[in-house]
Amino acid sequence: VKSRQVCFAGPCGGYQKCFVFPVIPQRFYCFQRFDLHFVGIDLFKPDYEEIETEIFSQIDGFVTVSPEVGQYLCKKYQSDIEPVVTYNGGTHIVETARPLNGRIKFFFQGAFAHDRNNLELIEAMPGLREYATLTLQGWGEDKEAYEALIKKLHLEDSVFIIDPCGPLEVVDSASNYDVGVINSKCIDENFSHTLPNELFDYMCA
Numbered sequence: 001v002k003s004r005q006v007c008f009a010g011p012c013g014g015y016q017k018c019f020v021f022p023v024i025p026q027r028f029y030c031f032q033r034f035d036l037h038f039v040g041i042d043l044f045k046p047d048y049e050e051i052e053t054e055i056f057s058q059i060d061g062f063v064t065v066s067p068e069v070g071q072y073l074c075k076k077y078q079s080d081i082e083p084v085v086t087y088n089g090g091t092h093i094v095e096t097a098r099p100l101n102g103r104i105k106f107f108f109q110g111a112f113a114h115d116r117n118n119l120e121l122i123e124a125m126p127g128l129r130e131y132a133t134l135t136l137q138g139w140g141e142d143k144e145a146y147e148a149l150i151k152k153l154h155l156e157d158s159v160f161i162i163d164p165c166g167p168l169e170v171v172d173s174a175s176n177y178d179v180g181v182i183n184s185k186c187i188d189e190n191f192s193h194t195l196p197n198e199l200f201d202y203m204c205a
């Protein structure tokens with residue numbers, strides 16, 4: 001059916017994009033795809049819900065990472081669509097934990113966005129510089145603000161920003177550190193129905 005459309009309902013991370021995005025269009029013969037995660041990537045965007053509402057009136061199916069998220073969206077938009085639920089956590093488990101050695105290594109992995117509260121993490125580091133380091137791995141609009149704050153607080157020896165890795169490498173990357181940090185603000189409905197996939201990546205590491 002050439003008019004078939006498939007909606008990808010966020011949150012959906014790199015692992016899901018690698019394996020699900022190429023499969024669904026082929027399976028359903030669709031010519032158009034939506035990714036609600038990218039539609040709403042700016043969590044302060046006022047028209048996010050309006051766009052989501054419009055998209056849901058057009059779709060034949062959608063993918064999500066949590067059964068509860070799927071049920072919530074179907075109830076919210078009075079839809080009888082059965083969501084496709086796909087796992088979005090780590091791809092493997094590191095068998096041996098890394099032993100503590102020297103300063104404790106705190107680690108954040110993900111988007112450099114306002115709701116992640118990473119500026120607060122950086123501000124906390126001057127009092128911990130003798131005991132800990134903080135490494136931020138990711139990308140996003142707040143990167144320059146992180147760099148400026150690190151420089152302002154003279155934390156170049158304690159707080160580090162590194163390039164993002166591939167979706168299949170996130171667990172191995174996280175395994176090089178001691179403590180995975182999730183400091184997000186609960187400002188949207190995702191946090192009421194699911195958990196950040198970073199939690200599962202950190203557990204696998």
